[in-house]
Structure formats: C-alpha cells, structure tokens
Amino acid sequence: MSVMNTNRTAAAVVEADRYTAHNYHPLPVVVADADGAWVTDVDGRRYLDCLAGYSALNFGHRHPALIDAARKQLDRVTLTSRAFLHDQFAPFCRDLAELCRMDLVLPMNTGAEAVETAIKVARKWGYKVKGVPDGQATIVVAADNFHGRTTTIISFSTDPDARNDFGPYTPGFRIVPYGDLAAMREAIDETTVAVLIEPIQGEAGVLVPPTGYLTGVRELCTRESVLFLADEIQSGLGRTGETFACDHEGVVPDMYILGKALGGGVVPVSAVVSRSDVLGVLKPGEHGSTFGGNPLACAVGIAVVDLLSTGEFQERARDLGAVLHSRLSDLIGHGVTAVRGRGLWAGVDIDPALMTGRQACERLMATGVLAKDTHGSTIRFAPPLVVTESDVHFAVDHLADVLHAGA
Numbered sequence: 106m107s108v109m110n111t112n113r114t115a116a117a118v119v120e121a122d123r124y125t126a127h128n129y130h131p132l133p134v135v136v137a138d139a140d141g142a143w144v145t146d147v148d149g150r151r152y153l154d155c156l157a158g159y160s161a162l163n164f165g166h167r168h169p170a171l172i173d174a175a176r177k178q179l180d181r182v183t184l185t186s187r188a189f190l191h192d193q194f195a196p197f198c199r200d201l202a203e204l205c206r207m208d209l210v211l212p213m214n215t216g217a218e219a220v221e222t223a224i225k226v227a228r229k230w231g232y233k234v235k236g237v238p239d240g241q242a243t244i245v246v247a248a249d250n251f252h253g254r255t256t257t258i259i260s261f262s263t264d265p266d267a268r269n270d271f272g273p274y275t276p277g278f279r280i281v282p283y284g285d286l287a288a289m290r291e292a293i294d295e296t297t298v299a300v301l302i303e304p305i306q307g308e309a310g311v312l313v314p315p316t317g318y319l320t321g322v323r324e325l326c327t328r329e330s331v332l333f334l335a336d337e338i339q340s341g342l343g344r345t346g347e348t349f350a351c352d353h354e355g356v357v358p359d360m361y362i363l364g365k366a367l368g369g370g371v372v373p374v375s376a377v378v379s380r381s382d383v384l385g386v387l388k389p390g391e392h393g394s395t396f397g398g399n400p401l402a403c404a405v406g407i408a409v410v411d412l413l414s415t416g417e418f419q420e421r422a423r424d425l426g427a428v429l430h431s432r433l434s435d436l437i438g439h440g441v442t443a444v445r446g447r448g449l450w451a452g453v454d455i456d457p458a459l460m461t462g463r464q465a466c467e468r469l470m471a472t473g474v475l476a477k478d479t480h481g482s483t484i485r486f487a488p489p490l491v492v493t494e495s496d497v498h499f500a501v502d503h504l505a506d507v508l509h510a511g512a
C-alpha cells in the first residue's frame with residue numbers, strides 16, 4: 106500500500122460533514138478512482154473493496170464491457186422517457202426476461218422503487234385476479250427485513266432506526282419471524298395477496314434461512330394462491346454462486362425483484378420480472394417512472410445480462426466463496442463467534458468482548474480492506490465477483506491480524 110504525504114482525506118471528510126445530511130456514517134476514506142476490486146483514495150492509498158456497493162458492483166468497478174456499453178450509448182441517446190420507445194428497451198427486457206425464465210419485465214431505477222412496484226402489482230393482482238375485497242389486501246413479510254427506505258417499505262421494517270419517527274405507517278403488512286414456515290402459514294388468510302421476502306437477508310447480517318424454507322414458502326404460496334415475491338436485489342445476479350439465491354433450492358418465485366448489480370455499478374437500474382398473468386394486470390397510466398428503462402440504463406443492463414449469461418461470475422462466486430468461507434470459519438474462536446452466508450457473501454460476527462463491528466472496519470481500513478459493519482458486531486464481506494483468490498486471502502489475513510491485535 107503506497108502512502109503519499111498529502112492529506113486530502115481529512116479536508117474532504119470535514120467538508121462532507123459540513124455540507125451533507127448525516128443520514129450515513131461513512132468510514133473516513135475518500136475514494137478518487139477504482140478498478141476491478143480495488144479503489145484508490147485521494148491520498149493515493151489503495152484498498153480492496155469488500156463491500157462492492159452492497160453488491161451493486163458484482164462485476165467490479167468499471168468492468169470494461171459495461172463501461173464500453175455506457176460510452177457507446179452516451180454518444181447516441183440517453184433519455185427518452187417511456188412516452189416513446191427506444192432501440193435498447195425491448196432487447197434489455199427480452200434478455201432479462203430470458204435470464205429469469207419469465208414473461209415480462211417492468212424496469213425502474215432504485216431497489217426501493219422495484220419493491221414498491223412489486224407491492225402495487227401484488228395488490229392489484231389480489232383485487233383483480235384473486236378477488237380480495239377492495240382495500241383489504243395483506244402482504245406477509247419477515248422480521249428483520251430490509252427492502253428499502255420509502256415510507257411504505259419502512260412501515261413494515263422491524264429496525265427502529267429505519268422506522269421510528271417516520272409514521273404514519275402504511276397498513277396492510279403482517280410480520281412473521283424469518284425462517285418460520287408455521288408462522289407464515291398462520292399469517293396467511295383469504296386477504297393475503299403476497300409473501301415478500303429476501304431469500305437471504307442481507308442487511309440483517311447475511312442470514313441464510315433453514316434448508317427447505319424457500320421450498321416451503323413456494324409450496325405454501327401455491328397452495329394458498331398467494332404470490333411469492335423474491336427480493337433478490339442484493340442476493341441475486343451471481344452473488345451467492347447462482348444467478349438467484351432461490352436457485353439453491355431450485356425454487357422459482359412468482360416475481361423476482363432486482364436492482365443493484367443490474368446497473369453494473371454504472372447507473373441505477375432495477376426491475377420486477379414476472380409472468381404475464383401477474384404483471385399483465387397493469388394498464389397504461391397506472392405505474393411508471395421518468396427514468397425507468399432509459400436508454401443508458403438499458404444499454405448497461407443488456408451488457409450486465411450478457412455477463413451473467415455465461416455463468417462465469419456465478420462460478421467465481423461459488424469457487425472463491427468456498428475459499429472465503431473456509432478461511433473465515435477458521436477464525437471462529439479467534440475473535441469471530443459465527444460466520445454465515447453463501448458464495449462471495451459473508452456475515453461475520455465479531456466477539457463483542459474484543460471490539461465492535463465498526464472498530465473492526467476502521468482497523469481493517471487502516472490495513473487496506475474496506476468492509477461494512479451492521480447491527481453492532483457483524484461485518485459483511487461481499488467483494489466484487491472479479492476478486493482473485495489472493496485478494497480473498499489478503500482480506501482474511503488482515504481480518505485475522507486485526508482480531509489478533511485487538512485481543
């Protein structure tokens with residue numbers, strides 16, 4: 106790690122603190138450029154990015170195929186609105202529908218918008234197809250979920266930081282413990298239009314549900330005529346070693362909710378992808394977004410789907426994920442109390458007697474590794490899928506050193 110003698114970092118941190126709302130508490134690193142799995146800060150220090158923009162950077166920073174697609178599109182047309190068609194729109198929707206083995210795509214921008222879209226579609230499907238009395242639709246969700254930051258979505262959050270002081274809350278949601286099929290069965294009645302879950306809960310600390318849970322949710326939803334909405338915004342598109350986390354149980358939901366990596370770390374792109382009997386309930390004027398499905402987003406999205414279609418990234422996540430998990434589990438009892446996850450995605454619980462997750466991330470940063478804490482003592486490792494095996498060892502070696510030094 107080269108350290109230059111300037112200290113632009115301190116000044117940039119003070120300026121950001123002075124001029125921005127304090128809705129984040131970033132690590133004091135000021136990134137100036139990035140390539141693949143590595144970033145360089147304004148003072149010339151290099152870091153391995155083990156967060157990858159919460160999985161928005163699955164293909165690494167500035168993947169050449171994605172930058173090329175974006176550059177070419179910048180020289181042609183970037184925005185039309187959905188009032189007109191453009192020549193990247195149908196190819197993107199076709200390619201994404203084929204990747205998901207579904208019929209229709211509805212593109213939006215951010216993950217939260219895609220979740221909102223899923224909720225609206227499920228409610229309308231409930232009224233028009235299932236026959237739920239108007240205004241009475243319920244959706245079953247899991248405790249400790251994270252689906253975004255809009256007022257409706259935080260209405261069914263169980264995280265006080267996400268929810269408190271932002272009411273009044275949107276009704277129509279029933280919260281059950283994650284991984285508990287019996288509780289889900291209990292919560293479903295004739296008003297229930299959908300179950301909305303993350304196949305692996307990311308923000309909660311990379312919680313993998315018990316084996317058979319996703320299969321059980323699928324069976325329950327089919328039996329009760331309820332839509333299974335899988336929020337694969339963080340778990341999908343290669344991260345866990347399969348295209349979708351649901352694939353690990355061979356489960357196909359009624360709707361995939363996608364975001365983050367769909368925009369290749371270049372532009373915000375999200376989408377819901379489903380069958381025509383579900384997404385077909387929407388009529389012109391009922392839903393939309395000015396930027397949703399714009400030419401730049403679609404051009405990058407086409408290149409993203411193309412990268413995923415070879416299976417190479419899924420394989421990297423599987424193989425390097427095995428290395429990551431094996432190395433991390435060796436740290437259990439040496440400053441780590443538990444490791445969870447799948448593929449290149451791990452939640453690592455740090456022994457609270459040693460240090461907090463935040464302290465661990467600060468000390469890791471000083472060694473050239475960027476990771477993010479969650480819920481006090483958990484750190485998440487989710488490096489871009491382009492990391493090398495030696496990068497993975499670099500990250501875990503430094504974690505081991507930090508924990509050893511803290512002991």
Ligand SMILES: Cc1ncc(COP(=O)(O)O)c(C=O)c1O
Pocket residue numbers: 159215216217218220251252253254303307308336337338339340364365
């Ligand atoms: C599972 C899941 N759903 C939804 C979202 C919200 O996405 P966005 O921040 O793009 O609105 C996130 C973001 O972390 C997420 O992890």
